Amino acid sequence: MKIIALEAENVKYLKVVRIEPDGSLVVIGGDNAQGKTCIFDSIEYALNGAGCIPSKPIRAGQKKARIVLDMGDIVVTRTFTAKGTNLTVKNKDGSTFASPQDMLNKLKGELTFDPLEFSRMDAKRQSEVLKQLVGLNFDKVNARYKKLFDERTIVNRNGKETKAVLDSLTKHEGIPAKAVSIQELAFNYNDAIENNRYIKQNVDALSEEKVELEQLEERIAKLKKSIKQRQNILNKTAKINVEIIKEEIANIEIINSKVRENDTYDLTHSHVVELRKQSQSLNDEMAKIERSKSKALTKAKFPVKGLAIDDDGVTFEGIPFIQCSAAQRIRISVAIGLAMNPKLRILLIREGSLLDEKNLAMIADMAEKADAQVWLERVSKGNECQVIIENGEVQGD
Numbered sequence: 001m002k003i004i005a006l007e008a009e010n011v012k013y014l015k016v017v018r019i020e021p022d023g024s025l026v027v028i029g030g031d032n033a034q035g036k037t038c039i040f041d042s043i044e045y046a047l048n049g050a051g052c053i054p055s056k057p058i059r060a061g062q063k064k065a066r067i068v069l070d071m072g073d074i075v076v077t078r079t080f081t082a083k084g085t086n087l088t089v090k091n092k093d094g095s096t097f098a099s100p101q102d103m104l105n106k107l108k109g110e111l112t113f114d115p116l117e118f119s120r121m122d123a124k125r126q127s128e129v130l131k132q133l134v135g136l137n138f139d140k141v142n143a144r145y146k147k148l149f150d151e152r153t154i155v156n157r158n159g160k161e162t163k164a165v166l167d168s169l170t171k172h173e174g175i176p177a178k179a180v181s182i183q184e185l186a187f188n189y190n191d192a193i194e195n196n197r198y199i200k201q202n203v204d205a206l207s208e209e210k211v212e213l214e215q216l217e218e219r220i221a222k223l224k225k226s227i228k229q230r231q232n233i234l235n236k237t238a239k240i241n242v243e244i245i246k247e248e249i250a251n252i253e254i255i256n257s258k259v260r261e262n263d264t265y266d267l268t269h270s271h272v273v274e275l276r277k278q279s280q281s282l283n284d285e286m287a288k289i290e291r292s293k294s295k296a297l298t299k300a301k302f303p304v305k306g307l308a309i310d311d312d313g314v315t316f317e318g319i320p321f322i323q324c325s326a327a328q329r330i331r332i333s334v335a336i337g338l339a340m341n342p343k344l345r346i347l348l349i350r351e352g353s354l355l356d357e358k359n360l361a362m363i364a365d366m367a368e369k370a371d372a373q374v375w376l377e378r379v380s381k382g383n384e385c386q387v388i389i390e391n392g393e394v395q396g397d
Contacts, residue, residue, distance in 0.1 A: 001071050001107065002345050002373040008042040010058055010065035011080075015392040017042075022386065024367035025360070026375045027352065029385030035392040036377050040348050042067045043375065046078045047344070049101050050085055057085070059392075076104070107344040116349055118333040119321075123313025126321060130307070130314055130336065136296055145289045152282035159275035166268040172258040179256040185249050192240040199237060202230050303339035304332050330359055331366065338370045345372040352376035360384060 006019045013035040019026075030036050045053050046067045057080050058065045065080040077088045089100035097103045118126060131137065209223050216223075297309055306317040314321040316328060324332070337347045347367075349355075355363070360376075367374040381388055388395040 001073060001343055003043070003069055003375075004072050005068075005070040006039070006043065007066070007068040008039065009067075010062040011042045011045070011067060012038040012057060012059060013392045014038045014042070014059065017389075017392075017394055019387055019394065021373065021375075023364075024371075024373055025364035026373065026387070027360070027378055027380075027385045028375065028387050028389060029378050029380045029382065030389040030395070031381075032379055035389045036379075037350065038392070039387075039389065040350055040375065040377055043069065043346070043348060045085075046076050046087075047104050047107075047346075049087075049105070053080075053085060058082075076100075116330065116333050116351060118336050119329040123320070123322070126314040127309050129340075130302070130309055132340075134302055136309075138293055138296075141289050141293065145286055148282050148286050148289075152279055152286070155275055155278045155282065159272060159279060162268060162271050162275060166265065166272055169265045169268060170258075170261050171265045172262055175255060175258045175262055177259070177262075179259045180248075180252050182249065182252050182256075185245060185252060189242065189245045189249065192242050192245060195237065195240055196242065199234070199239060202233060206230055303335045307332065327359055327362065330355065331362060334363055334366050334374070338366070338372050345370070347372065347374045349374060349376045352378035353380070357384070 003021060006017070006021075008014050008017045010016075013033075017035075017039065019039070028036050028039050045057065046069050063082065067076075067078045069076040073092060075090050077090075079086050087100045089097045089103055091097070118129060121129065206227065209226055212223060302308065304316070308315050308318075312320060316324050316332060321329065321332070334347065338345075349363070352360075355376075355378075363374055363376070366372075378385060
């Protein structure tokens, strides 16, 4: 969809202007301060909505203004009065669209009004525009990547801190896995004392009874029986080395301290291993995201062969966009502008005076091949200009 005819009346410095463009490149020429820019403003006001319209769009001394864009399939009319602006959009059969600005917004792209704006953007903004053009949106995966990166930073920091704690601990070899109960050893000691006392009592009694056996023959039978019983008891009961238990009690706190240190070491070591696993898992997921982004960028269909996006921004044949030649930047910017406007095939270039004849020819050729219409403002009255504006009017009208 292109402009077949433009009418602008009393818009800023314009008086009454009608332009019926011929060809894919429409060069609007003239001296400075004659109204050239107002032609471009009129197209933008008509299509882009009230948000871009200045507080005083009407020519000084007039009460109303009007812009009409005949675009073949539709006719866009925007009027201005002291009360504000009004927009109507009609199709071929004269039917009016209920939401005209919404309808126009669906037609135009971000670079409709100046494709060279792309070359003036910073690297980050250029990447965003190009990703939008080829259907790449990394907002969610970038957010997920940042979340994983932050989590990994915390895990790695905890891992280093925990490893430092681990390095300060001591691991004792040959120490029981569990702490020895001093209460249990105390019970064993008391039992041993009682046991040995019991043995001593029986030994003493046995001696006395042997003496009595010699002295009292009449009691031999009774004493033999008693001796037999006590001997059986002695045979069944072993003497316990009390000194060993006393030594164990003396050393138990040292052993238990080492057991506790071993427990702390093992627990800290397990924590370090787990943190390393977490860090590796986060690394793997982050790498997966990077691979998916690279794969998406590889498959993306860019409007110019050799165009790509890397971490630093947009590149052309491996060279950063800002380092490309002026002709390359213009060609790429115009190509992107055309690609972002598949329905509304109109581009406005306001700084056409910066382009030499070779670049003008290149843009004209690109517009012709893309079946688009490029309007270009130029401080000139040369043969390259289709329309010359003087004092707010088309020269010769």
